[in-house]
Amino acid sequence: xxxxxxxxxxxxxxxxxxxxxxxxxxxxxxxxxxxxxxxxxxxxxxxxxxxxxxxxxxxxxxxxxxxxxxxxxxxxxxxxxxxxxxxxxxxxxxxxxxxxxxxxxxxxxxxxxxxxxxxxxxxxxxxxxxxxxxxxxxxxxxxxxxxxxxxxxxxxxxxxxxxxxxxxxxx
Amino acid sequence: xxxxxxxxxxxxxxxxxxxxxxxxxxxxxxxxxxxxxxxxxxxxxxxxxxxxxxxxxxxxxxxxxxxxxxxxxxxxxxxxxxxxxxxxxxxxxxxxxxxxxxxxxxxxxxxxxxxxxxxxxxxxxxxxxxxxxxxxxxxxxxxxxxxxxxxxxxxxxxxxxxxxxxxxxxxxxxxxxxxxxxxxxxxxxxxxxxxxxxxxxxxxxxxxxxxxxxxxxxxxxxxxxxxxxxxxxxxxxxxxxxx
Numbered sequence: 001x002x003x004x005x006x007x008x009x010x011x012x013x014x015x016x017x018x019x020x021x022x023x024x025x026x027x028x029x030x031x032x033x034x035x036x037x038x039x040x041x042x043x044x045x046x047x048x049x050x051x052x053x054x055x056x057x058x059x060x061x062x063x064x065x066x067x068x069x070x071x072x073x074x075x076x077x078x079x080x081x082x083x084x085x086x087x088x089x090x091x092x093x094x095x096x097x098x099x100x101x102x103x104x105x106x107x108x109x110x111x112x113x114x115x116x117x118x119x120x121x122x123x124x125x126x127x128x129x130x131x132x133x134x135x136x137x138x139x140x141x142x143x144x145x146x147x148x149x150x151x152x153x154x155x156x157x158x159x160x161x162x163x164x165x166x167x168x169x170x171x
Numbered sequence: 172x173x174x175x176x177x178x179x180x181x182x183x184x185x186x187x188x189x190x191x192x193x194x195x196x197x198x199x200x201x202x203x204x205x206x207x208x209x210x211x212x213x214x215x216x217x218x219x220x221x222x223x224x225x226x227x228x229x230x231x232x233x234x235x236x237x238x239x240x241x242x243x244x245x246x247x248x249x250x251x252x253x254x255x256x257x258x259x260x261x262x263x264x265x266x267x268x269x270x271x272x273x274x275x276x277x278x279x280x281x282x283x284x285x286x287x288x289x290x291x292x293x294x295x296x297x298x299x300x301x302x303x304x305x306x307x308x309x310x311x312x313x314x315x316x317x318x319x320x321x322x323x324x325x326x327x328x329x330x331x332x333x334x335x336x337x338x339x340x341x342x343x344x345x346x347x348x349x350x351x352x353x354x355x356x357x358x359x360x361x362x363x364x365x366x367x368x369x370x371x372x373x374x375x376x377x378x379x380x381x382x383x384x385x386x387x388x389x390x391x392x393x394x395x396x397x398x399x400x401x402x403x404x405x406x407x408x409x410x411x412x413x414x
Contacts, residue, residue, distance in 0.1 A: 012232050020224035034228060041232045067312075070336065105219035115330060123184070124213075124220055130184065138309040139328050140301055145183045152182040155216065 008045055011057060016041075019061055022125045025117065026069045028110055040064040062126055063136055066118070108158040116151035119144050174199035185209035277361045277374055283332050284352050284383040285367050287339070294326040294341050295348050301327045301340075309338055313355050315378050317402045342398075344391035349384055351395065357381035364389060378403060 019040060023033035040061045047060075109117065122133045130148070134141040172180070172189065177198045180190055185206070194206040301324040309327055310317050313336075325348065326341035338353040354360075360381035363374045371389035375382050375396065382399060384392050 008236070009233060012229055016229055016232065017224050020228060021220060021222050024222050025220065030225065034225065034231070037224075037228065038232050038235055042235060045236050101215060102219050105215050109216070109219055113331075115328070120216075121220070124217060134305070137329065138305060138312055140299075140305060140326075142297065142299070143326070143328050148184065149179065149182045152212070152216075156212070 004048055008041075008048055011044065011048075011054075012041055014054065015058055015061060018058065018125055019065060022062055022121050023065045023069070025109065025121050025125070026066065026114075036065045036068050039068055058126060059128065059132065059136060062122065066136075104159060105155070108155045111158060112151055112154045116147050116154060119147045120151040123148060172198055174202070177202060178205065181205060181209040185213050276359070277363055280332075280354065280357060280360060280381065280383065281363070281365065281367050281372050281374060284337075284354075284385060285370050285372065287330065287332055287337075287352070288350060288370070288385060290330075294328070294339065294350070297325045297341065298343075300325060310353075313338055313353065313380075315353075318404060319402055321398050322402055342395055344386070344395065346388045346390045347386060349386040349391055349395055351399075352383040352385070353377065354381045354383065355379075364392075 016037060019037045020033055023036040023040075024030065027033050027036065043064055044057065044061055109120075112120075119133050119137065122128050122136060123130075126133075128136065130141045130144045134144045137144065172193045177190065177193050180187065184190075190206060190209075194202040197203070199205065303319060305327060306319045306322060306324060307317075309329065310319065312329075322340075323342060324340045325343050326339070328339045330337050330339040330352075332352065332354060335357065336355045338355075340351045340353070342349045342351055357380045358376060360374050360376055362376070363372070365372050369387075370385050371387065371392070373382075373384040373389060373392045373396070377399065382396075384395060386392070
């Protein structure tokens with residue numbers, strides 16, 4: 001049992017930051033993100049024997065977070081944090097200019113639709129390939145590529161000042 | 172990889188090593204500059220996504236492991252999954268039933284479904300068949316166990332439809348592609364055949380949800396509906412669920 005606890009401690013310490021980032025950007029609610037991460041790790045504790053490979057464990061945990069969040073979405077739409085109110089404890093304090101660029105991008109990420117944001121998060125926070133994302137979302141790799149394309153195109157459009165994030169590029 | 176492929180892929184996975192090779196090979200005259208710009212944009216997204224977890228999260232998680240959970244278990248925790256899944260489906264059904272009990276609820280579903288077509292116009296241009304395992308997995312996630320071997324799809328995606336989840340599919344057909352939406356939890360929808368904004372639409376109850384068929388013409392609807400009934404067999408059963 002001690003070995004199991006040690007393995008679990010290590011898993012939590014290694015993956016909590018990525019999982020929290022993922023949960024936060026899905027829910028855009030700090031308290032909800034913490035709950036989602038805690039719930040996912042508790043399930044991981046129960047199935048720890050099956051989670052030897054770290055990448056598989058990360059994929060599994062992110063799937064749990066995504067499903068739990070989707071179930072909450074089905075039941076109710078929780079009030080969201082205003083992204084501008086978010087207090088971030090940055091280790092390397094960025095300059096005012098960098099901070100304003102980061103804030104602009106955060107606003108844009110918060111504004112794109114979930115179906116575009118989710119694959120982008122899985123790619124950039126999860127580090128998964130298009131095929132792996134397709135497997136996790138249960139869609140085709142070509143649909144993932146389309147969603148990633150549109151996610152970045154929409155971010156660019158929003159940052160250009162197109163308030164609806166309209167995408168004019170050809171697919 | 173040609174120049175237009177290169178530009179497209181800069182928005183899909185700019186850090187792919189293939190793009191670095193293509194930039195070096197100058198598939199476009201300004202490929203290195205375009206790649207540098209895409210990578211700078213990517214770094215900006217990374218910086219924005221980088222939200223550190225709150226202090227104490229690790230301790231909170233470790234403290235939440237219950238004492239009795241640390242003892243060896245005799246029952247598999249997975250036995251809870253069917254109950255949890257059933258509970259979530261019941262909750263989803265209760266919410267959606269309150270919205271969808273009237274013919275106007277069916278009309279609202281038709282309006283939302285037709286509107287959704289314009290969100291994913293590229294879905295109708297796909298021609299490659301969707302692998303069977305992805306279809307099965309999508310429906311297991313949606314709480315259905317189907318024999319999908321007779322369902323040929325060229326597009327498959329999970330989409331929010333107003334406040335509900337749906338499985339968005341396209342089925343090739345002789346008269347042109349037919350979009351099929353399986354709307355999870357919409358059990359009270361009425362059977363209707365209508366035209367809405369030039370789109371032929373059929374709605375019908377299906378399993379614990381609803382099917383919405385949409386195309387230019389309704390001529391293939393009977394055949395496609397029949398394929399879906401066949402996929403369901405005598406009765407559509409709930410899948411076991413699980414992670």
